[in-house]
Amino acid sequence: MIKEYKGWVQSIVLPIIFLVAILGMYFFNKPRLFSTISDTAPVTEILFPVSIICATLYLFYVTRFLPNLQKIASGFKDLHTKRVIICTVFYLLIWIIRKSLSSKYTGLTLKEFLFNVLKQSITNPLIFIIAHTVYFGLFFLVIFYFRKHVKDVIRNHGLGMTVWIFVIIIFSLGNESRQMLNFYPLVAIISVMAIQKSGTKISNIAIGLYLAISLFISSFWAKLSWNGEMNSDFLNYPSQNYFRYHGPWISNYNYVVFVVIFLIITIVFYFLHRNKKLIISK
Numbered sequence: 001m002i003k004e005y006k007g008w009v010q011s012i013v014l015p016i017i018f019l020v021a022i023l024g025m026y027f028f029n030k031p032r033l034f035s036t037i038s039d040t041a042p043v044t045e046i047l048f049p050v051s052i053i054c055a056t057l058y059l060f061y062v063t064r065f066l067p068n069l070q071k072i073a074s075g076f077k078d079l080h081t082k083r084v085i086i087c088t089v090f091y092l093l094i095w096i097i098r099k100s101l102s103s104k105y106t107g108l109t110l111k112e113f114l115f116n117v118l119k120q121s122i123t124n125p126l127i128f129i130i131a132h133t134v135y136f137g138l139f140f141l142v143i144f145y146f147r148k149h150v151k152d153v154i155r156n157h158g159l160g161m162t163v164w165i166f167v168i169i170i171f172s173l174g175n176e177s178r179q180m181l182n183f184y185p186l187v188a189i190i191s192v193m194a195i196q197k198s199g200t201k202i203s204n205i206a207i208g209l210y211l212a213i214s215l216f217i218s219s220f221w222a223k224l225s226w227n228g229e230m231n232s233d234f235l236n237y238p239s240q241n242y243f244r245y246h247g248p249w250i251s252n253y254n255y256v257v258f259v260v261i262f263l264i265i266t267i268v269f270y271f272l273h274r275n276k277k278l279i280i281s282k
Helices: 002-028 045-065 069-078 081-101 110-121 127-136 139-145 147-155 158-172 184-198 204-218 252-274
Strands: none
Touching (some): 110 127, 127 204, 139 184, 139 252, 147 184, 158 184, 204 252
């Protein structure tokens, strides 16, 4: 009972920090919170409370995939000095290369980046999950259906895995999915390991359906240039033919369209999951 209580306490820390940060932005920097830059979609004010609740519940749910604090603390004892030194040397080399060879343009500061991530997370309810699914495919469904085994994979692979997953959780709140490109391969590997750990053999029907839907969502047939038909308003057509696949520029209309599509897909896979003859091949 005590361990279960500690698990709940650990799971509410990040959501509380998120809530404090969002409310701080609302009360002390409201004009910037509801403004738009680079023609991105503004926060939908009427759904603002719903967006906050959804993002908070998301954080509460995903942080429960992490090991408890006791296990994280014990992970420090298992650190190998040699590996720590190697990692530090690599980090210093990368830092030196960046300082000496990269552009002097600094881009966003850490504070500005975190502000953008928080703002993107509440543009519309769960907009970040919609954006990541459009960009990467249906991996959220895989993680959800095999969540017990995903937890086991994460919790049994040491402190490094825990740190990476924590960073992924923070980044995943942002709806600019291209910023997740460095992390997605790890998410894919964890998903495959979880399926293997579960002992489940997915049927050809489920695999074919998953691939077909993922290809459909990706709209691989769409043109990139649209023969110069882009206009200056990224949130309307014809520009939305391209920008609807990039989180910060998904218009409210296309957001609703994607929500309906993903609800239908979720229901289809739910019934496939319930009917083990279709989802599992023995």
